[in-house]
Amino acid sequence: MNTKLLRAQCAVAALILLSGCDDKAADPSTQYGANPTLPAPQQYILPPMRIALAKGWGTDQAPSVSGGLAIKAFATGFMHPRQVYTLPNGDVLVIESNGPKAAVYRPKDFIEGKVKGLSGSAAPAGNRIILLRDTTGRGVADQRSVLIDHLNSPFGVALVGNDLYVAATDALLKFPYSPGQTHIDAQGEKVADLPAGAINHHWTKSLVASPDGTKLYVGVGSNSNITENGMAVEEGRAAIWEIDRATGMKRIYASGLRNPAGLAFEPTTGKLWSVVNERDEIGPDLVPDYLTSVKEGAFYGWPYSYFGSHIDVRAQPQRPDLVAMAIPPDYALSSHVAPLGLAFTQSSSLPAQYRNGVFIGEHGSWDRSPLNGYKVVYVPFNDGRPSGPPQDVVTGFLTSDGKAMGRPVGVALDRTGAVLIADDVGNTVWRVSSAN
């Protein structure tokens, strides 16, 4: 055979084979805080798929905690628990949820869905809210009931007075709740429709009520990684909505936030904060996920740019007018950690070094080697702003050979000030308290 031809063939074949090993990931610590190191974007040949296979916990296994802390299972045996929420009487809500069946628009959607399924993301979910009660105060739930059943991929919950709000994937619902109730039969009343539709790529709708209870904030993720499903389906997405409780009026409070999967108010300043999942497939160190205060009316870049004016050429046609307005977020958590939940700690009963900051549940990366995230970190605050690098608080979710026994999602403080963590691969709610 013609040797030139043979050489060309070998070159193409080698390019495809080698492309699987082209990431050289940096140390995540170079991407903490206000000024993360941002390398030049790279374009992959093979889509980066570097998952941790879901394994689950063995008997007597548990995550590890840093010094001065203790961990044990608050309750086990869930179906894909994603969020935890503490009611004023101490009852704990666990939201068991998973997304609707993903649409397949490209061969990649199909393959990626199958691969991510191996990491536990396709596990069957209850799509309901479980109520747990610890009647003995020993840090273990001894009563359990289904508070609300048959929800459409619920994620965020918020109680204001006697109104229990549930952010299902397609609507914000309101249920009547009275303290001590263990089951709600009433149908949810729809407060507002939320963007869902056939694709519904980032399906979770995070939810928080303002401290005065007059407004509700809903985090709505984008309908794609980076507009590969067109801009028409991004209407109202990659944004935080503000909904007036009394009138149901809604507006976009802030935009350009690719997937604001967790929302919380910082208690000393009363400001809204969010953890946001940034875009994938332009490198193991791009783009860092972040924690940020959310400024009213601000645009944070997605899809056109990231961390201010760093252009993403994949979003076309470009919008220099919007890029000029884009503001950088406050605090990078490093790339692909997938922060899905946060809880401020001012009312925590953990040791003093954990009482002025925020806990963040990092679900963990699927497109980066080595893996990043798969832990709960603490970001210390001072005067209502982050004041140091994230500290590992709960780790050990991975085996030494890179399988996932658990993956943390939502975090919340319980009535005693201990930290509760929803683990959607381990199907457990963990409770972290002071060791003594």
Place this chain on the structure above:
Amino acid sequence: MAESERFSGKLIHPRVVGVAAALLIAPVATDLIYTETLRYEWNNFSIWLLTAGLILAAVAGLAFLADMTRRRVPAIAWDRFGGFTLAALLSLLNAFIHSRDAYTAVVPDGVALSVVAAVILVYLGWRGWSLRAVSRSGPTGATKFPSHSPEVHS
């Protein structure tokens, strides 16, 4: 009509090679439309065309093997074989490129690969889709496979 095609009766693979090639040539059009309109659907058309074309290219490979085992290919046209294989490999690479998200799935690497693969396939296809070598005096084994067998217009 080229000789290689006139005497390709009873060969299976040229029929499949032709259809696979058509599917792997088509992304030139959908990629150019994407480049012009930036509508994501045209990238999706390209990737499905590439996927279908590659599946048929694999089937064509099997058909060629079948033709060989049935002793219908006394000699292989190695240059054409190499050219088709290169086009298939480039299209495979292009399928991965087209699996990127949004613009860089097509511009500039994707559309460039589509054009290169299409040029190779159109050039080779001009002389038919058979991989059987043809001697100057006539097809090898022509007496074995008389020309009254049905012709294949792939």
